[in-house]
Amino acid sequence: xxxxxxxxxxxxxxxxxxxxxxxxxxxxxxxxxxxxxxxxxxxxxxxxxxxxxxxxxxxxxxxxxxxxxxxxxxxxxxxxxxxxxxxxxxxxxxxxxxxxxxxxxxxxxxxxxxxxxxxxxxxxxxxxxxxxxxxxxxxxxxxxxxxxx
Numbered sequence: 001x002x003x004x005x006x007x008x009x010x011x012x013x014x015x016x017x018x019x020x021x022x023x024x025x026x027x028x029x030x031x032x033x034x035x036x037x038x039x040x041x042x043x044x045x046x047x048x049x050x051x052x053x054x055x056x057x058x059x060x061x062x063x064x065x066x067x068x069x070x071x072x073x074x075x076x077x078x079x080x081x082x083x084x085x086x087x088x089x090x091x092x093x094x095x096x097x098x099x100x101x102x103x104x105x106x107x108x109x110x111x112x113x114x115x116x117x118x119x120x121x122x123x124x125x126x127x128x129x130x131x132x133x134x135x136x137x138x139x140x141x142x143x144x145x146x147x148x149x
Contacts, residue, residue, distance in 0.1 A: 007144040014148040025057040027145050032059035038124045044074050045118035064098040072096035074119050077107035087128040106130040108138050112146045
């Protein structure tokens with residue numbers, strides 16, 4: 001699926017929709033249905049009070065409910081405010097194994113108007129699943145999502 005097509009689908013899906021949780025829910029469902037070879041797609045939302053991520057809408061197996069800022073792939077992406085693409089999560093220092101079937105991961109921080117919203121997290125059972133092209137596509141997808149938040 002091309003970058004622009006996935007973002008266009010999301011934009012059409014969320015146009016005139018204002019419910020934050022519903023929009024994240026449909027965004028995770030769209031990713032889960034559209035991307036091949038993934039086993040989890042969803043969001044962790046930032047809780048400023050506790051400086052941690054809380055599980056948000058997702059598609060896939062049960063997941064960790066709290067991730068401290070700076071912990072695991074999601075917390076590190078949040079702390080560094082940059083995309084992390086990990087070919088083998090078991091080689092990532094401090095990896096949190098929410099699902100032992102996940103072997104690679106990509107995390108995109110979600111920031112709007114200098115406010116941290118959370119992260120988009122996608123896992124795959126395959127090693128090295130996520131390419132630089134996937135990263136570009138998911139960053140664009142995230143920008144489209146943020147327009148609707």
